[in-house]
Amino acid sequence: MKESGRKNGTVRPIVKWAGGKGQLLPTLRQFYPTNFRRYIEPFAGGAVIYLTLKPSLAILGDSNRDLIECYTMVRDKIDELIKALKTYAPHVADKEFYYEVRDRNATDLTLVERAARFIFLNKTCYNGLYRVNRDGKFNVPFGKHERPPRLYDEVNLRGVSLLLRNAELVAGDFEETVQCASEGDFLYLDPPYHRSGNSHFTAYSVDGFTENDHMRLARTFRTLHARGCKLLLCNSDTNLVRELYRDFMVIPVITNRAINCISEKRSGFPEVLILNHGEGHL
Structure with missing residues (x-):
């Protein structure tokens, strides 16, 4: 089998994650x-x-599993995911909307809707922290941001989608x-x-x-x-x-x-x- 190699081009993570190794x-x-x-x-x-x-x-x-489910939708359903994210984008600085989304029952949502919700919560919560309670429900509070966070970069998101096909x-x-x-x-x-x-x-x-x-x-x-x-x-x-x-x-x-x-x-x-x-x- 051909050896794996490196290609040119820059693609960035689509979520902020504790322990990320960007600086390292x-x-x-x-x-x-x-x-x-x-x-x-x-x-x-x-x-x-x-x-x-x-x-x-x-x-x-x-x-x-929420993270891997999100990556799966990025890889397999990118057009539908971007469409869903566009509905969240105007609300990145809306604290009330954040808690409404956080309290939604993920099992009532489609896989694409769950992935969009996951990205929205990740980008707008406190420091991108992922934490769940004993019932497995996401319970991180709304984040304090100097400026409204950017929910997604479509070009970068599509680049990640392409790479995830491998x-x-x-x-x-x-x-x-x-x-x-x-x-x-x-x-x-x-x-x-x-x-x-x-x-x-x-x-x-x-x-x-x-x-x-x-x-x-x-x-x-x-x-x-x-x-x-x-x-x-x-x-x-x-x-x-x-x-x-x-x-x-x-x-x-x-x-x-x-x-x-x-x-x-x-x-x-x-x-x-x-x-x-x-x-x-x-």
């Missing part, structure tokens, strides 16, 4: 493998790596997304970070992501390594994370944290990159 891209690019068969990302989020790497063959997964989309646990990974595949793993003293936003689904999940992910990492996959993982720089990946290459980095209620605390967050390929791997 220059560092991450240094650790992409030169050649790989297929790209797999089980914690897709805003999918900025996929959108910049532009692989010709990919699997994107996430435990957030991807299989999986809504589910990370193990489900990576189960078919094999030798030569490149996997980028960006889980909800291990909680530390200044890391609070780690629960993006009703089930959250626990310490046991981090240990399960580390076991999966070793399994994928044994299969001959090329792996790059990001996480917070904690004792547990370093212990779990002690047999692999660990690179410390400092990043800003975009989602924090206190703007002064949106900087200086210690993270690590974990690799099983490239110079320096044990």
Whole structure:
């Protein structure tokens, strides 16, 4: 099979997502493998790596079913989705309308309507945070914006739609997304970070992501390594994370944290990159 490669052109994420890696891209690019068969990302989020790497063959997964459902509509029903988004666009600064939309029962909506609602809530809520209550209902308050947010860029949205045609989309646990990974595949793993003293936003689904999940992910990492996959993982720089990946290459980095209620605390967050390929791997 032909190796995946990179193409020219800029396409941006269509949603704002906690833990997005836009600012870390220059560092991450240094650790992409030169050649790989297929790209797999089980914690897709805003999918900025996929959108910049532009692989010709990919699997994107996430435990957030609303997110994957949205990407599916972007890929498969782009004209209808844009038509639905146009009805939301005049209301991006309307707090009352926001709560009305937030309170709608998603099960009463079509898939396209749910995707449009998802994008609207993401762009107008507090800091693009995704959070649900115990009943699985989205409960983030209306955001405070210096200027009305732009709901969508049609050219960019169509560009994302085109790129997503190269991807299989999986809504589910990370193990489900990576189960078919094999030798030569490149996997980028960006889980909800291990909680530390200044890391609070780690629960993006009703089930959250626990310490046991981090240990399960580390076991999966070793399994994928044994299969001959090329792996790059990001996480917070904690004792547990370093212990779990002690047999692999660990690179410390400092990043800003975009989602924090206190703007002064949106900087200086210690993270690590974990690799099983490239110079320096044990």
